[in-house]
Amino acid sequence: MMDYSKMPNRPIACIDMMSFYTSCMASLHNLDVQKVPIAIVANLKQQGSVVLAASPPMKKRFNIKTGNRLWEIPHHPEIRLFEPKMSYFIDMSMAITEILHKYVPAEAIHVYSIDESFLDLTGTERLWGDPVQTVKKIQAELLESLNLPSTAGMGPNMLMAKLALDIEGKKTGFAKWSYDDVQTKLWNVSPLSEMWGIGRQTEKSLNAMGIFSVGDLANFDLQQLEKRFGVMGNQLYFHGWGIDLSETDAPLPQGQISYGKNQMLMRDYNTRDEVMVVTLEMCEDVAKRARDASQAGRTISFGISYSNRAYGGGGFLRSRTLRESTNDTMAIYNVCKELFRENHNGDPVRQISISLSKLEDEHSMQLDLFDTKKWQVRKLAAVMDDIQNRFGPTALLRAVSLTDAGTALKRSSLIGGHKG
Incomplete structure (x- = not known):
């Protein structure tokens, strides 16, 4: 048996917004997210566009969930369709955090995602009374002020609070677990x-x-x-055993372990040349982020997902590790091009992912005696980065971005890959 007497035992809560994105749109349009079938679709003008979020009635009545396509949504008078408003979602997330700040200090809040946060309610009894009632009071204020329903879990540590939420609280609205519940529930x-x-x-x-x-x-x-x-x-x-020593105010891990980008294409890309256009744009973005942080990486990962609509999905994810680290766009691109050529089965492509890992300080990169242009290429990249940092990502583009396959121009006006 585990001795819990020396383990953390604090009133930790995990609060999660129910169907956050659809709840936000319901609040904006004065709808009831629990009654109205709502779907948020990346682009309402493209039948193959992906469903990003769905309200509970949309899931239950019409079996439409995240990942479905626009063409799969039935024509029904009660269904409401919206495109994402990322700036509004971010504003709502900030409003949620402001409400949480009324009850606990900033260091007692750990924002886990845009719609989920941990709270350490230790010491709040003198201000607000019983921590359980405090959480329910917060939930009531979120609903009254922002029209956002929520679920919550409580436990003696962050792990138990999250488990209470995921396993029980999301069904009942609120659940509190203690170490006594480990064997009977966990x-x-x-x-x-x-x-x-x-x-x-x-x-x-x-x-x-x-x-x-x-x-x-x-x-x-x-x-x-x-x-x-x-x-x-x-x-x-x-x-x-339900034991977790994490602190709500613990800093995020220092340093980034990789730089990556994932893009869901708005249509099927049928040819190698089309896929390589977007791949080059994405390599440019990944390499620039690494250069901005003075980082370089040795391992390049490249992934492809095939079209579900015509060919039933599938895909591949492959990696290649170089002898020397790099943050050069074309070096990363050439590896991706090789991996695509070696693994692509000819099916239309609908999603591309690229990452650069095994990072190190770029100043530790070795100069190649046989590659006299390496330093000139890096200086040229620095000039291009400076122009984009000062005047925006579209101030300087590769010519391929101006073709029909390019996505950089369209995506430059988006927030988090979606409309603001």
Whole structure:
């Protein structure tokens, strides 16, 4: 048995906005997100455009969820369709944080995502009374002030608060778990991917070891878990016991481990040349971000998703590690071009992803005695970056961005890849 007497035991809450994006649009248009079938679609003018969010009635009545396409949405008089308003979503997220600041200091808030935050309510009893009632009061104010319904979970640490939210609170509106609930509630969780922090691949690895529930995980041999997963094995074991030593005011990890970009195309790209146009634009963006941070990377990853509509999806993700680190656009692009040529099966492409990892300070890059132009290329890139930083991303573009396949011009007016 685990001795919890020395473990953190604070009133931690995790508050999550219900159907945040559709709730925001419902609030803007004076609709009830719980009653009206709402879908947010990337582009209402393109039938193949992806559904970014759907309200509960849209999911339940019409089986339309995130990832569906516009052409799959039935023509029904009650259905309301909207394009995303990213600037409005960001404003609403900031308004949520302002309300949270009324109840706890800034250092007691950990913003987990645009629609989810952790709160440490330690010491607030003198101001607001019982922490459980304080959370419910916050939820009521969010609904009254912003017309945003929410769900919440509470626990003795961030992990337990998140689990209480995901496993119980999202069904009931609010749930509080303690260490006494670990064996009766947490250990029953199966499949393992339903637990926060365990993805599909980790789940498969654990299943191969005979671990199918959180209870199995908590009672497995710790040394075997550490041997198989390293430090992560230790974390998995203690998470199985509901133990988490994270602090709500803990700083984010210093330094970035990769620079990446993912783009969902607005139509099927049928030819290699079309795909390479967008690939070059994306390589330019990834390389520039690395250069702006004076970073360079050795591993380049390139992924493709095929069209679901015509060919049933699928795709590939491949990586290649170079002998020397780079942040040169064309060096990254040439690797992506090779990976595409080696792995593409000829199907139309609908999504592209690129990342640069195994980063190091660019000043540690070695000069190649046989490549006398390397430094000139870097200086030219610095000049191009400076122009774009001063006058905007479209102040200087490659000619391919002006072709029908280019997306840089269209995306320059977007926020987070969507309309502001």
